[in-house]
Amino acid sequence: MTNHPEFMDHPGNAALLTGQHGEYLLPSQNPVQLITPEGAIRHRGDGHSAGNFKDSYPMPSAETLRRGYAGLVLGRRINEQAGALVRQGRMAVYPSSLGQEACQVAAWMVLESSDWLFASYRDTVAIMGRGVSAAEAFESLRGDWHSGFNPYDYNTALPTTPLATQLLHAVGVAHAAKLRGEDTVVLAMCGDGATSEGDFHEALNFAAVFHVPAVFLIQNNQYAISVPLIHQNVAPSLAHKAIGYGMPGERVDGNDLAALLTVLGTAVDRARKGGGPALIEAHTYRMEAHTNADDSTRYRSAEEVAQWVPKDPLxxxxxxxSDAGELGSEHEETFTVAADGVAKQLRDGLNAPSSPDPLDMFRFVYSEPTPQLRKQSRQLAAELAAVAVASATTAAGGHGTEARS
Amino acid sequence: MTAVPALAPVEISGRQELTFAKALNLAMADAMAEDPTVLVFGEDVGTLGGVFRITDGLKKRFGEERCFDTPLAESGIVGMATGMAINGMRPVVEMQFDAFAYPAFEQIASHVAKMGNRTRGRVRLPLVIRIPYAGGIGGVEHHCDSSEGYYVQTPGLTVLTPSTISDAYILLRDAIASPDPVVFMEPKKLYFSKGSVDVDDLRARYASAAGTGGALASQSTIGQAAVIRAGTDATLIAYGPSVAPALAAAETAAAEGRSLQVIDVRSLVPYDEATIDAAVRATGRAVVIAEAPGFASMAAEIAAGIQERCFHSLAAPVLRVTGFDVPYPAPKLEHYYLPGVDRILDAVDQLQWEHS
Known part of the structure; x- marks a missing residue:
């Protein structure tokens, strides 16, 4: 592609920046933006809208954006509701994507149901966008089990806590789909901190070498818990890393859903048509602390956080x-009611009494429990039975400890 | 490494003199021929056929979509295999050497081992991670580790290690057929050992399960130890590279009038305590032999379990003959380190025969 002629004029640069498939691989100078923080259209020629896959990215239709806006309203409501439940002590921990909802919504909107999503622990909103119910999405955060949904029901992997490991699984899913001749695309999400992990490098390299239909979305929210990006990375941008693997990179305003939809959508279409992987860096901001267990005042100022408030994606x-006449109060009401409904499901899910079966610990380790696991399961079952007898005896006025004999 | 013989990718049948390496190669070829979802990949496994030639001819026969070289990155190999297993494939990946598998350990311990459990059995990972391991070949540093302890201590992994030519074939077929992830540990010093096996007999095990990529579950060797030498005075329990010195020790002891039974554990996880406990109860004496450092090891687990369950049948404490608790030594020192016939027989001599 030749949308950066001034760069390509330098001898040698064209060869350096052109991948195996003849594409220009460097990201644009500034993150792609279609709508300014003030809600106005960002016009081409002002240094923002130029991209690499195309000379310019088209504005999504009003209908698509309205659907996306509904997703933002819902995503914001999920983040606020989950935060409230943590503060009330009904949930141990919640890594919030407050302020990053545009990335979360774009991730599910650009995918078909037959595509796959691999997300990180901060991406609950994106996972719910794939159809996962509140109760299923939050089961692991409630503490009942390490997962709450069947990945095959939604072509959505369980979110992983180790950083960047899921990117390799995404490459494998994409490679398997490619070998079978399916047109599946896999979207793999990680944060800025995860780009320092070895698996990030291995995943992008494998994806490029095997030319698989995977799109990598980095949500650069500026912090890896407390460590700002400058201590993780001194490359011109995270998207610039793409050229090191021979795939195109692109930077996008991560709080501009319109830009995200068109940039990610372009990468997904390209992958689906056999164009191979791409790396997208979305510039956004983690408005809340890493989790409720974190104190972000120790490493960033209120003034810094305040600067991001006017850039809010919603x-x-x-x-x-609204200015385009495409969003009326009736839409707002519909979206809010829907979001309130999901928030209620979330509250109800967490408030519902839950008593995970302790013997489930032994049931799923292998397809068939080993003799050792069967024995351990019987041991725990006997202990549980003894406790039950003891409490029954105590309730009847006897001595509970006798049940142990 | 330069003298590794090439294995011709020819169809073979009937009674054959096979190397351990060829038996492994044949197991993969037969599994790939039966099941198009079986894929082989790793470092140098394609055109070269692997540094030990275990995958020789597979790329040529099945094409580079089924057998291919990857970038040199073990976490990448296992992580990608995990994704492919999620999406309907049965990957068989090769780690080039024991110590070179360590970069993959996070993927193995955090994802491969846990996926079935964390998804309540909804996502099973039918993948095999082949690891050439242990010493006895004069290998340089990082090429001779007995790393099985890391895997047996990680719930969710099946850990197999063959010691005979026929088991090389059978255990690998069973590993590929398993719905669960298998760490398949190949004693590299056995790669070019030879034995006569009937290939048709080996394949017949799997004929009744044609189309499923493996043996019927009831025939699987997973979780099955093998009594490979009968004996009445004491039981030697060994696996992988330590089976040969155990058999040699039993042969020497027989000449001295002592009858030693030898058990090949084969399946480290699941562990066949039924077979092993019954054997030890019959002889009343046991020595566990393994090449890995003995501290907190598979050998330690075997010995502890026997003492817990068979205490009243024992005439003497269960002893261990293992590698020392040191990093694997340099080539000129390895024979001091490896459990050998003399050290095994010394241990047998200490089994309190005066009380018998």
């Missing part, structure tokens, strides 16, 4: 759609 799209 307010921006609302302003754009």
């Amino acid at each position: 307010k921006r799209l609302r302003k754009y759609l």
Whole structure:
């Protein structure tokens, strides 16, 4: 592609920057933005909208954006509701994507149901966008089990806690689909901190070498818990890493859903048509602490956080759609009611009494429990039975400890 | 490494003199021929056929979509295999050497081992991680580790290690057929050992399960130890590279009038305590032999379990003959380190025969 002629004019640069398939691999100078924080259209020629896959990225239709806005309203509600439940002590921990909802929504909107999503622990909103119910999405956070949904029901992997490991699984799923001749695309998400992990490098390299239909989305929210990006990375941008693997990279305003949809959508289409992987870096901001267990005042100022408030993805799209006459109060009401409904499901799910079966610990380790696991399961069952007898005896006025004999 | 013989990718049948390496090769070829989802990949496994030639001819026969070289990155290999197993494939990946598998350990311990459990059995990973392991070949540093302890201590993994030519074939077929992830540990010093086996007999095990890529579950060797030498005075329990010195020790002891039974554990996880406990109860004496450092090891687990369950049948404490608790030594020192016939017989001599 030749959308950066001034760069390509330098001898040697064209060869350096052109991948195996003749594409320009470097990201644009500034993150792609279609709608400004003030809700206005960012016009081409002002240094923002130029991209690499195309000379310019088209604005999604109003209908698509309205659907996306509904997703933002829902995502914001999920984040706020989950945060409240943590503060009330009904949930141990919640890694919030508050302020990053545009990335979360774009991730599910650009995929077909037959595609796959591999997400990280901060991506509950994206996972719910794939159809996972509140109860299923939050089961692991409730502490009942390490997962709550069947990945095959939604072509959505369970979120992983080790960083960047899921990117390799995404490459494998994409490679298997490619070998079978399916047109599946796999979207793999990670954060800025995860780009320092070895598996990030191995995943991008494998994806490029095997030319698989995978798109990598980095949500650069500026912090890896407390460590700012400058201590993780001194490359010009995270998207610039793509050229090191021979795939195109692109930077996008991560709080601009319109830009995200068109940039990610372009990468997904390209992958689906056999164009291979791409790396997208979305610039956003983690408005809350890493989790409720974190104290972000120790490493960033209130002034810094305040700078991101006007860049909010939800307010921006609302302003754009309202000004365009595409968002009325009836839409707002419908979206809010829907979001309230999901928030209620979330509350109900966490408030519902739960008593995970301790013997489940032994049931799934192998397809068939080993003799050792069967024995251990019987041991725990006997202990549970003894406790039950003891409490029954105590309740009847006897001596509970006799049950141990 | 330069003298590794090439294995011709020819169809073979009937009674054959096979190397351990060829038996492994044949197991993969037969599994790939039966099941198009079986894929082989790793470092140098394609055109070269692997540094030990275990995958020789597979790329040529099945094409580079079924057998291919990967970038040199073990976490990448196992991580990608995990994804492919999620999406309907049965990957068989090769780690080039024991110590070179360590970069993959996070993927193995955090994902491969846990996937079935964390998904309540909804996502099973039918993948095999082949690891050439242990010493006795004069190998340089990082090429001779007995790393099985890391895997047997990780719930969710099946850990197999063959010691005979026929088991090389059978255990690998069973590993590939398993719905669960298998760490398949190949004693590299056995790669070019030879034995006569009937290939048709080996294949017949799997004929009744044609189309499923493996043996019927009831025939699987997973979780099955093998009594490979009968004996009445004491039981030697060994696996992988330590089976040969155990058999040699039993042969020497027989000449001295002592009858030693030898058990090949084969399946480290699941562990066949039924067979092993019954054997030890019959002889009343046991020595566990393994090449890995003995501290907190598979050998330690075997010995502890026998003492817990068979205490009243024992005439003497269960002893261990293992590698020393040191990093695997340099080639000129390895024979001091490896459990050999003399050290095994010394241990047998200490089994309190005065009380018998």
